[in-house]
Amino acid sequence: MRGDAPIVVHRPSSTGGRRVTARGQILGxxxxxxxxxxxxxxxxxxxxxxxxxxxxxxEWRGGQAHRYDVP
Structure with a gap:
């Protein structure tokens, strides 16, 4: 069902943190x-x-779930 989740937590950024979107809208x-x-x-x-x-x-993309820093 990958890709169907309404909430996406994107890969960690190089400065830390992860972009969060809901149905394509950036939440923060x-x-x-x-x-x-x-x-x-x-x-x-x-x-x-x-x-x-x-x-x-x-859906957690490009990194381990619940991790917000770059490995």
Whole structure:
């Protein structure tokens, strides 16, 4: 189901943080899970730790889930 998730957490940037989009709209640059949850809450989406690991909702691209720095 890859590519169908409405929320995408993009690869870590070279300066840290990950761009977050919801259905193609940029929500912001997250530096940790708390930032990500806040972006989802502000967008009116269900926000909680359990949602972040639900592949139907969130796709983590180009890096390990829950990691926001460049390896």
């Amino acid at each position: 640059l997250a530096y940790d899970d708390a930032d990500l949850i806040e972006f989802l809450r502000r967008a009116g989406l269900p926000a909680g730790d359990e949602l972040l690991d639900d592949e139907a909702w969130v």
